[in-house]
Each structure stands twice: as C-alpha cells, then as structure tokens.
Amino acid sequence: MGIVEIRGLWYSYPNAPAPALRGLDLTVEAGEFVLLTGPSGCGKTTFCRCLNGLIPHFYNGELKGEVEVAGLSTRDHPTTELARHVGLIFQNPDNQIFALTVEKDVAFGLENLGVEKEEMLKAVDWAMSATGISDLRDRATHELSGGQKQRLAIASILAMRPKVLVLDEPTSFLDPVGAEQIFEVLNALNKEHGMTIILIEHRLDLAVRYADRVIVFAQGEIIDDGPPTEVFTAEETRLAGVGVPKIVALSNRLARRGITLEGPPLTADRFVEEIEKQLPKAGTPTPEKRAPPGLAELTGEHRGNPIIEVHDISYTYPRGVEALRGVSLTIHRGEFVAIMGENGAGKTTLVKHFNGLLKPQKGRVVVDGVDVSQVSVASLARKVGLVFQNPDDQLFSENVEEEIRFALRNFGFEREVIEKRVDWALNLLDIGRYRRSSPFILSGGERKRVALASVLAWDPEVVVLDEPTIGQDYAQKERLRHFLMQLRTQGKTTIIVTHDVEFVAECGPRIILMADGGIIADGPTERIMTDMDALKRASVSPPEITKVFSRLSRHGFPPDIIDVEEAAEVLHRRLREVTA
Amino acid sequence: MSLLEGLRFSRGTSPIHNLDPRVKFFMTVVLFAAAIMFLNLIPLLVILLVQVPLVVVGKIQREWAKTLKGGVFLAVIIFATNLLSFYFFRGRHLTSEMLEFALSLTLRFLVLITSFSIFFLTTSPDKLSLALEKARVPYEFNFAFITAIRFVPVLADEAQSIIDAQRSRGLELERGNFLARIRKYIPILLPLIINSIRRSLELAEAMESRAFGAAAKRTNLYELKMNRRDYAVLAVSALALTAALYIRFFTPPLGPVLPPFSIV
Structure with a gap:
C-alpha cells in the first residue's frame, strides 16, 4: 500500500456551483518525488488541503471518497494529528511564520504537540541543518529574505518529522536563485532521507529534473500521470494548457x-x-551562419526620443539599505525593456523613481523633459503608469468598472471621456463580462488583469509592470506575452521588472541587468542572455x-x-x- | 512617534537583556514607585543616577537618547505648565522652591520613561510572553500578543505597497480639506483590511498544519530559570524599595514642601 492512497475523491466547497475535485484515484509510494501541475483553478490547492485533513476538518463542504495518508484516514484524524505524518507548506512564506526568531518558529509545531525539551532541541537542530538555515538560528524572522523565509517554513514543518511533504507553489514569491535552493533542499530530503515529496509548481523548467513522476490536473481531474518525459510529450498535457519545459519542447x-x-x-x-x-567524433565544425536578426534588434531602428533619462542616481532607504548606487540609463519612446536581477538588486526601487514615488537622493531623473523632483507623483503618474505585483494591494471598489474609473477621476477626465476609456480598457484586457462584478470574487489572474486595465485606462505614455508573471500559470503568461507584443506594436514604451528568464527570452526586449544597486549589463536579448559572466554576476540563470x-x-x-x-x-x- | 522608539525591543545580549523578565519587571516597578514617591530634586537625581549605568550596561544608549529626544517636547510642556500653575494658583509670585518643583516634575517624567525604556528595550517579546505564561495568562492570549508583534513589520510593508499603488493611480493624499482627505484613506484602508482578512484565513490554515492546540499541555523551547544574578538583582531591588519607603515615610523631608494651594 502507498503512503498516500486516494480512492474516488470528490469535493465541493460550500455554496460552490461545481465540484473542485472530480473523482480522483491516486497512489503515491513512499519515497517518490511527485511534481503536480496544471492551470490555475484546476484544484491543486484543494487537493493539498485534502491531504492533511484541512478538508474536511477546517473546510466544510461535501466530501466523497477516501483519503489515507500513512495509513490514517483523514476523515477520522484531525489536521493537528495528521501534522506528524504529512506536512503542508504554503505559497506565501510570511503567512506561515509565527515566532519572532528562527529557532522558536521551528519549534512551534513541537511545542504544540507537547514534545519534551531535549527531543525538541534535537529535532530543531536537524530540521535547520536539513534546510541549510542553521546559521540563521537567532535571527529575527522578519529580517529574512523571501527564500530564507520559505526554507524556514519547510524547516518548521520538518521538525515535526512528517513522512510526506506537500508544497503548494512554494517558490512563487522567490527569485530563481531562491527557488533553486528550495528545490535542492527538497531533492536532498528525498534522496538522503527518503522523504515523500509532493510538489505543486508552475516553474517546470527548474523543477522537472528532480521529479520521478509528474501528475497533470485539469478541472479537478487527473488527466495525465507518469514519468516526466512521457507526460510532457503527451497530447493531453499540451491540450490542458500546461507549459512544457523548454528542453522537453526542444526534444x-x-x-x-x-x-x-x-x-x-x-x-x-x-x-x-x-x-x-x-555528432561525428572528430569532424571539423562548419561555422554556422547566424540567423537573420530578430525583432529585438530591429526595434532598435525605430527608437524615438528619450522619454526617461536617469542620471547617476543613488537611493538609500531610511533603515540604511543602499538600494541604488549611481545608476544611469536612458529609455527611448517606444522601447520595450526588461529590468532583471535577483530580489534586492534594486529593480523596484529604480522604477519607483520613474513616476516620482521616490525622489532621487543624488542625481537626476528626467521624464519627458521634466525633472521628477520638481513635480507631484500624480502629474508624473499621468505619463508613467506603474502596475504593481500584487493586485490585492490596489483593488478596493465595489465593481470592476468603478475600479477602472478611480484613476480617471483622480486625473480629472470628463465624464464622457471616462466612460469611453472604461469601455476601451475593459475590451483591451477582455474583462468586459466582469464589469459589474466585484473584483474580489475574481480569480488571481483576472484580478491582475483588472489592475492592469485600471492603469492602462488613462493611456499613459510609459507602462511599467512590476513582476507581471509571478504566480501566473502558462496560459496566463502566454496571454500576457501577447498583450505585451500588442503594446509594443502600438509603439507604447513598456518596461517590465522580472526575474522570469524564460518569459523574457520569449519576449525579446532590451534587457537591463541589475545587481547590488547598479546596472551591470544593458543590451538586446540575444546579447545579454548569452553573456554568461554578466548573468552570473546578476544571479540570473540563463534560459535553458x-x-x-x-x-x-x-x-x-x-x-x-x-x-x-x-x-x-x-x-x-x-x-x-x-x-x- | 520617536517617544515610542523607547518601547521597541532591540536585539542584543547584555546582562540586562539576560535578566529574568519577572525580575526585570520588578526592578522597573521599584524604580517607577520610587520616582512617584519623591518630589524633590535630590532623590530623583539619585534614581536617574541609578538608571544611567543600567542603560549603559544594557547597551541601549542610542535608543534611550532617541526616546529622550522624543520626550523633550513633552518635558518642556510639563515644566512650563507647572511653573505657570504654581505662579497663578500659589501666590502669584515665583520662588526658587517652585522652580525646583517644576524641575522635579520634569525630571520625574524623564525617570519614568527611562524605566519603561530599560524594560521594553531589553526584553524580547518572546521572554515577555514566557513571563505572562508563568503568570498563568492563557496561551491563546499570549499567542495573539506574539502574532500581533510578528505582523507589525509585515503590515507596515503592505501599507506602504498599497500607498504606492494608489498614488501611482493619481491619489493625492495631501490635497483637499479635512473631510476630503479622510475620504482619501478609503482606497488605502480597504485593501489593507481585505488583505488582513485573507491573511487571517491563511494563518489559520497554517496553524492547523502546525498542530496548534494538539496537546492539552504545551511545552516550550525556552524556559525561565532564575540564576544567581537574578536573585541578587531581586534582593537589591527589594532592598531599594524598602529604603525608599523608609526615607519617604520615616525621615524628615529631603527638601522644601509645596506651599499651600491658594487662588488669590
């Protein structure tokens, strides 16, 4: 018998029109490393909740079928008891850390279980060394980076010594370096300690090499299940809208x-x-002719006048973090630019200077001929539209239409113009059917589009998108990519801030690489993405x-x-x- | 707000940080009580002189200085209002005693905020919660207290992101009259509240997954144990309290007494 046994599992959330899971049958053997993927809203998270008994003990609703983990039926054993057998790790590291210091947080679960101090210390030591955070022991939890926080979350679950580890998109908030560290930790746990891992991920390019088995979900059902190479060559997988890892796609x-x-x-x-x-063993290589230049190089031709000029700016946050040190760059009208680098490299700090949210402490930023230090954020925002990473940090209106009107009213547009613009933006992002719905009932991807529409509505000359691909599945990313191409053909200056290399490689923009608050490389995609030294310095791993x-x-x-x-x-x- | 800086724990190790929180609390209460008992310059100066070495040993000079700086404005007000009220209600003339009283009251204020600073700046919330646990405060309250502290920086970051996002959509917080400005906080408060509700759900799930409430009797990674130094500090504090009480009630006053209250 497998360590996870699922028979005929159906589940509907209370008041939901349709079931979230439809008749799952699944066996996971002890020691397997399972990669589970599927488009957003396919029931992956619901499935996780079933594994540690959050369903049916925490969520009501209708459950049919049997779920057994380590021989325990999740129906008869509450989550608090299952915690010793199956550990669940969530997407947002901040929402699963409870203590103020690292060590204390790792011990939290054991304290709750009433474990004696001696044993607790042993388990805490082990969990911290298995996740590589032993040197962070006495650090305050809020001072950690995103990747460190997520490793702490894993350690805190590990301390309870579960046999199965379930991770629900644990790397969504992390940069590629942080994500790879997480995968390495999981791999070591699987290979060295025989732990069963069930990993839910969109980042297939990075994750696929560790998995023994891939399961694809779509609309609450398992549509494919098997070794990675089989699953990713299967027609079902492609039809489900799951992105195939680049190397597999190439093969x-x-x-x-x-x-x-x-x-x-x-x-x-x-x-x-x-x-x-x-390849022939000793054949002389025939030098290849380079293919004709791609769109990216051609775009250099129809560059307009400079729209954003940054002259040697520096910025230090009040707490003493030096985020920018002497950055200079020029962005021309109509350019498509990606600013890349690891978390904390200064990317977001830089773009916040473009619409005056931050004023340079040293140096000068000129937008469309105006020095940003001289004018208000509102007047700059009219020209430079900034869309932030998390749509939930800006949505507040009763319906989508109102949400889009908000900025237009702030900028003092005429009533008729506002209505026209609202219609235009709704169409542009294909969310017209939600115009009277509350933005809060929409899915994550839809909320992101509403946030984007609410900025594009006033037709700013420059659009800046901060981490637009975070937490987005393959289909959503594709849609975003098409949308960006559309903006590009319209000649709109577009800037994206991202650490998604594969996405950038497909878009082909001018790339600005940042590290430690400075720009270390700047040029077309083909040049930057193949400049191994610069990529390494920026902790960006090249596309596959x-x-x-x-x-x-x-x-x-x-x-x-x-x-x-x-x-x-x-x-x-x-x-x-x-x-x- | 810099007055409140004195209440924010700063991580560090020093003999003061390492004191048992219960002993430290007692010590703070003694200093506090002594400051309330006396209204003359000499005893208050003595208390301050006792506190300064504690601040230095606890390596919290910088934070303490910030607190004092934040307190200056209030101290000036205390001094001025007292002096004025002495002048107006106690004979319409100023004496050197009145000046001393006004100064003493101001000094008392400084001594009180120093006491608080010493306690809060050197006591980690974790230890504070342990002390509360020992005092039989139910764990649920303790947990809520720690979680609240844990999420202060998270919420502050989130509020900043929301403000940035709405300003980027043309929201101008500083324009308009008072009412209009209050209305402008709606686009900031609503996302903050909704995110918090969402967060609380996620937290509850994570708590379940970490076996919250599983065992009837919870254990604790840290334990409070009094060592020799703690007992010594406890003894000295008790002695100081006795001495202060004796001096206050069984010896002649240490300085002038307030003149009678009269409105002329």
Whole structure:
C-alpha cells in the first residue's frame, strides 16, 4: 500500500456551483518525488488541503471518497494529528511564520504537540541543518529574505518529522536563485532521507529534473500521470494548457523532424550529451551562419526620443539599505525593456523613481523633459503608469468598472471621456463580462488583469509592470506575452521588472541587468542572455536553450540562440548533414 | 512617534537583556514607585543616577537618547505648565522652591520613561510572553500578543505597497480639506483590511498544519530559570524599595514642601 492512497475523491466547497475535485484515484509510494501541475483553478490547492485533513476538518463542504495518508484516514484524524505524518507548506512564506526568531518558529509545531525539551532541541537542530538555515538560528524572522523565509517554513514543518511533504507553489514569491535552493533542499530530503515529496509548481523548467513522476490536473481531474518525459510529450498535457519545459519542447520538436534523442533528456546537460553522441567524433565544425536578426534588434531602428533619462542616481532607504548606487540609463519612446536581477538588486526601487514615488537622493531623473523632483507623483503618474505585483494591494471598489474609473477621476477626465476609456480598457484586457462584478470574487489572474486595465485606462505614455508573471500559470503568461507584443506594436514604451528568464527570452526586449544597486549589463536579448559572466554576476540563470547552445558552441554552433523553434532548426540542419 | 522608539525591543545580549523578565519587571516597578514617591530634586537625581549605568550596561544608549529626544517636547510642556500653575494658583509670585518643583516634575517624567525604556528595550517579546505564561495568562492570549508583534513589520510593508499603488493611480493624499482627505484613506484602508482578512484565513490554515492546540499541555523551547544574578538583582531591588519607603515615610523631608494651594 502507498503512503498516500486516494480512492474516488470528490469535493465541493460550500455554496460552490461545481465540484473542485472530480473523482480522483491516486497512489503515491513512499519515497517518490511527485511534481503536480496544471492551470490555475484546476484544484491543486484543494487537493493539498485534502491531504492533511484541512478538508474536511477546517473546510466544510461535501466530501466523497477516501483519503489515507500513512495509513490514517483523514476523515477520522484531525489536521493537528495528521501534522506528524504529512506536512503542508504554503505559497506565501510570511503567512506561515509565527515566532519572532528562527529557532522558536521551528519549534512551534513541537511545542504544540507537547514534545519534551531535549527531543525538541534535537529535532530543531536537524530540521535547520536539513534546510541549510542553521546559521540563521537567532535571527529575527522578519529580517529574512523571501527564500530564507520559505526554507524556514519547510524547516518548521520538518521538525515535526512528517513522512510526506506537500508544497503548494512554494517558490512563487522567490527569485530563481531562491527557488533553486528550495528545490535542492527538497531533492536532498528525498534522496538522503527518503522523504515523500509532493510538489505543486508552475516553474517546470527548474523543477522537472528532480521529479520521478509528474501528475497533470485539469478541472479537478487527473488527466495525465507518469514519468516526466512521457507526460510532457503527451497530447493531453499540451491540450490542458500546461507549459512544457523548454528542453522537453526542444526534444519534441526534433522528434517531429525525425531526430530522436534517448531519454528524452530533461536537463540542458543531458540534452547536450545526447546531441554530442550524434555528432561525428572528430569532424571539423562548419561555422554556422547566424540567423537573420530578430525583432529585438530591429526595434532598435525605430527608437524615438528619450522619454526617461536617469542620471547617476543613488537611493538609500531610511533603515540604511543602499538600494541604488549611481545608476544611469536612458529609455527611448517606444522601447520595450526588461529590468532583471535577483530580489534586492534594486529593480523596484529604480522604477519607483520613474513616476516620482521616490525622489532621487543624488542625481537626476528626467521624464519627458521634466525633472521628477520638481513635480507631484500624480502629474508624473499621468505619463508613467506603474502596475504593481500584487493586485490585492490596489483593488478596493465595489465593481470592476468603478475600479477602472478611480484613476480617471483622480486625473480629472470628463465624464464622457471616462466612460469611453472604461469601455476601451475593459475590451483591451477582455474583462468586459466582469464589469459589474466585484473584483474580489475574481480569480488571481483576472484580478491582475483588472489592475492592469485600471492603469492602462488613462493611456499613459510609459507602462511599467512590476513582476507581471509571478504566480501566473502558462496560459496566463502566454496571454500576457501577447498583450505585451500588442503594446509594443502600438509603439507604447513598456518596461517590465522580472526575474522570469524564460518569459523574457520569449519576449525579446532590451534587457537591463541589475545587481547590488547598479546596472551591470544593458543590451538586446540575444546579447545579454548569452553573456554568461554578466548573468552570473546578476544571479540570473540563463534560459535553458541558451545553456544548451553555450555548451554546444565548441562544436561550431552559434552560442546566441534562445528561441526553441530556431534551436530545433539549427540542430536539425546540422544533424541531417551528419547523417547524410 | 520617536517617544515610542523607547518601547521597541532591540536585539542584543547584555546582562540586562539576560535578566529574568519577572525580575526585570520588578526592578522597573521599584524604580517607577520610587520616582512617584519623591518630589524633590535630590532623590530623583539619585534614581536617574541609578538608571544611567543600567542603560549603559544594557547597551541601549542610542535608543534611550532617541526616546529622550522624543520626550523633550513633552518635558518642556510639563515644566512650563507647572511653573505657570504654581505662579497663578500659589501666590502669584515665583520662588526658587517652585522652580525646583517644576524641575522635579520634569525630571520625574524623564525617570519614568527611562524605566519603561530599560524594560521594553531589553526584553524580547518572546521572554515577555514566557513571563505572562508563568503568570498563568492563557496561551491563546499570549499567542495573539506574539502574532500581533510578528505582523507589525509585515503590515507596515503592505501599507506602504498599497500607498504606492494608489498614488501611482493619481491619489493625492495631501490635497483637499479635512473631510476630503479622510475620504482619501478609503482606497488605502480597504485593501489593507481585505488583505488582513485573507491573511487571517491563511494563518489559520497554517496553524492547523502546525498542530496548534494538539496537546492539552504545551511545552516550550525556552524556559525561565532564575540564576544567581537574578536573585541578587531581586534582593537589591527589594532592598531599594524598602529604603525608599523608609526615607519617604520615616525621615524628615529631603527638601522644601509645596506651599499651600491658594487662588488669590
């Protein structure tokens, strides 16, 4: 019998029109590393709640079927008792930390269980070393970075020594470096301690290499379940709107062209090995002709006048954090720019200078010919629309329409103009059918679109999006990408702040890399994404395709390929030559 | 607000930080009581002289200085209103005694805020909660207290994000009359409240997952144990209290007594 046994599980939330889970049957064996994915709203979180008994003990509603974890039926055992057997880790690290110091938080669960002090200290030590946070022991919890907080959350669950660890999108709020550390911790727990891991993730490119098994959810059902390579080549997966990891996508494209790789590989390293097997052992590499320049390089041609000029600005927060040190840059009208770097590199601090939320302490910021220190935020915001990461930090109106009117009224538009603009923005983001709905009942992705509409409505000359892809599933990201392309063709100056490399690689903007409050590289996507030194300094890991080609460059392949289609084309041409 | 700086715990290690919170609380109460008992410059100065080394040993000079700076305005008001009321209600003339009383009252205020500073600046909320637990305050209250403190920085960040987001949508908090300005806080308060409700749900789920309330008798990672130093401080504090009481009630006054109250 498996460590998790699920038979005919149906569940509906109270007052919900449709069930969230529809007839799940699933067995997870002890020691498995399961990656669970699926579009937003497919029932992944509900499934997690079933595993540790939050459903049915914390949430009412209608539950049918059986869930057994470590031989205990979740119906008969409350969550507090199941906590010793199955640990649940949530998305937002802040909402699962209770104590003021790290050590005390790790002990919280054990204290609740009434564990004796000696045993408690042992478990706390073990949990902290397993997650690599032993040196943070006496630190205050609120001083930790997002990644450290999430590792603390894992340690706090581990201390109770569960056999199964369930993680509900634990890396959504983290940068790629933080996310990879989490995955490494999970991998070690799985391999060294035999812990069963059930990981729910959208970040498949990073997570897939650790998993033994992938399960795809759609609309409350399991539509695919098996080893990663099988699942990601299956037609069902593609139809469910799940993003396939880039390396798998590349292998799939090659397979369609008649080149099959053994595995097929899941990581860039393995992929390169497979390709090398098919390359002639001692053949002289024929230098590849570089493909014609992409859209990104062409856009450099129709650059307009400068719209944002930043001259040597520095900014230090009152608590003494030096967020920016001597940053200079110019953004031209109509440009599409991505500002990248790890959390704390100064990205958000920089863009807050663009609409005057922050005034430079040293240096000058000029927007459309006006020095930002001379004018109010409101008058700058009219030109530079800033959309923040979390839509919940701005939605407050009774309906979507009102939400969009808010800024238009603040800027003193005429009544008729306001109504026209509201209609326009609703159409632009395809949320017209929600115009009279409360923004609070909408899903996360829809709320994000409402927030975006409420800024685009006044048609600012520059649009700045802070972390637009955080917590978004594949389909939502695709929609966002199309939308950004649309803005770009309209000639709107667009700036995104992000650490989502794959997303940026697909959009192809001008990239500004930041680290430690300074700009370390600035240029078109092809150049920056293949500049391994600069990426490393900014703690940004290159896109998977680039990793492959930077390694294959010793065989004469061009190193600066980032697009999957182009990569497949180049590989196909070369391998056909070999076989011919 | 800098007056309240004196109540914010600063992490650190010092003999004062390490004192048992119950002993420290007793010590604070003794200093507090002594300051209330006397209204002459000399005894109040003596109390202050006792406090200064405690501040130095606790390495909280900087925070304490900030508190005092925040208290200056209030201290000036205390001094001025007392002096004025002495002048107007006690004979319409100023004597050096009246000046001393006004000064003493001001000094008393400074001594009181110093007592509080010493206690709160050097006692971690964790220890405070332990002391409360020992005093048989139900754990649920204790937990609520710690959670409230835990989420102060989180909420502050969130409020800042909300203010930034709404200002980016053209909200001008500083414009308009009083009523209009209050209305302008709605777009800030509503998201803050709604986010807090959402957060409380998530917290409740996380609490369940951490076995909150599982055992009838909870254990604690930290324990309060009095050591020799704690007993010594306890003894000295008790002695000081006795001495203060004796001096106040069984010896002649240490300085001038307030002249009779009269409205002429």
